[in-house]
Amino acid sequence: MAAGPVNVRTSVPIILGEPMHLPSISRRLTVLCATLLLTAGLAVSQATTATAADSITDLNLGDVQGSGDTAAAGGKVFIAVEDRIVVASSQGVPTGAITGLAEPWGLASSADGTRLYAALRGSHELAEIDTATLAITRRIDLTAYPCPSRLERSADRLWVSYGCPTVWGGGVLSLDMSETTPQPVPLPISQTSGASVIAAAANTLLVAENSRLQVYDLQNGTPALRGVIDTDDLEIAHGWEDLAITADGTRVYATSGSINDFEAWDLTTLSLIRSYGREEGIYNYRAIAVSPDGTRVAASHGFGGEEEPVALFDTATGAKIETFAASLHDVLRGSFTFSGTDLFAVTEAWSDVRHSYLWRMHGALLPVCKLTLTGPAAARKYSTATFTGRLTEPDGSDPTVRQLAVSFREMGQVTTLPDVTTNADGTFTFTHVPYASGNLTYIVYRENTPDTRSCTASTRVSVRS
Structure with a gap:
């Protein structure tokens, strides 16, 4: 096969x-973060799945x-x-x-x-x-x-x-x-x-x-x-x-x-x-x-x-x-x-x-978009951490300009960050200043569209004092 x-x-x-x-x-992303409790500790740099829908x-x-x-x-x-x-x-x-x-x-x-x-x-x-x-x-x-x-x-x-x-x-x-x-x-x-x-x-x-x-x-x-x-x-x-x-x-x-x-x-x-x-x-x-x-x-x-x-x-x-x-x-x-x-x-x-x-x-038969997310493996508390990634349509084409939801999870608590907008080629960048030490999981998510099922990506950062 x-x-x-x-x-x-x-x-x-x-x-x-x-x-x-x-x-x-x-709100969709907030629920999705709870799902990622199943995969705590995993750093994901390629498309996983979107499921909040x-x-x-x-x-x-x-x-x-x-x-x-x-x-x-x-x-x-x-x-x-x-x-x-x-x-x-x-x-x-x-x-x-x-x-x-x-x-x-x-x-x-x-x-x-x-x-x-x-x-x-x-x-x-x-x-x-x-x-x-x-x-x-x-x-x-x-x-x-x-x-x-x-x-x-x-x-x-x-x-x-x-x-x-x-x-x-x-x-x-x-x-x-x-x-x-x-x-x-x-x-x-x-x-x-x-x-x-x-x-x-x-x-x-x-x-x-x-x-x-x-x-x-x-x-x-x-x-x-x-x-x-x-x-x-x-x-x-x-x-x-x-x-x-x-x-x-x-x-x-x-x-x-x-x-x-x-x-x-x-x-x-x-x-x-x-x-x-x-x-x-x-x-x-x-x-x-x-x-x-x-x-x-x-x-x-x-x-x-x-x-x-x-x-x-x-x-x-x-x-x-x-x-x-x-x-x-x-x-x-x-x-x-x-x-x-x-x-x-x-x-x-x-x-x-x-x-x-x-x-x-939802949208089980729709083609799935693809997301990547990378960030620093480690960061310091009160310092700016920079994240980059890319959204790709199911056929591999660029998505033009799309809005993505962003959040991070710490000790099971989910915090929503400002949405990020992709560039025309699907690339995006956002920053965050963590105010606590520990392991933070950052998640980006694009919800369903009429023609595409949602997708998500995450990465974990170890924040030191």
């Missing part, structure tokens, strides 16, 4: 009771369980939890909830984003919800197909994977949502224990069970078996963990349920394209999602305590190009959702009880 540059985006690991609002560049918001649900499945539709983000669907803005700010639901599990949206569909595992129903008014417009009885759990959409047809946990009798059915009264049409496959992992897009339906991935052609909603991918010979011992299919239905990214890498498969030839993870030395890949344009695939890894639990790969080269960090326990399977250039996920952390968080990786 081709190697590629890695940008470590240390997303703000501060657990917030309220969503983070950072209207000014200086990211947010991790406590959903304030208490000790509840749920799938954490998410969907983006109608300018909102929806999260399935124990007895409700939490509604958040496109900025990741919770705005309300759809209640009166019996264990919502899988979520999917209509092509135009006006409808949200929810599999209600507790009441054996499918609910259709108006994304503008949040009203439930239809309930479809699936009592004959208990515990509907996973949803996938292709055109007007919903594919529903059903089956109660550890109970034999699961399967897959379809519903034509363009009909006034959609009728369940079961897929003629062998029954399973619990609900199978499924994925659908364009003219392809995938049904995973154990080591077999069944690939179907969809002709006018009628599935015809194209072939089967059997992974027994690839040492995937525990079946399929999660699937992410490209919008054109030609490729799938799959994580296994064992300690292993994850793979990309060609759904036309049913052949393995590439594996990820073994070359990187990272295992336990679980949740996975592919960007709408198919150029990036996001995957989570690890089981608690991971500092960088999300990695973003270039699908063309296979290179891991970015990582995102958060001091949380785990990214829930099925919770990745791309919305515009943002990536959302639901994560969990435990203290005395379980807490669920909505993680917004």
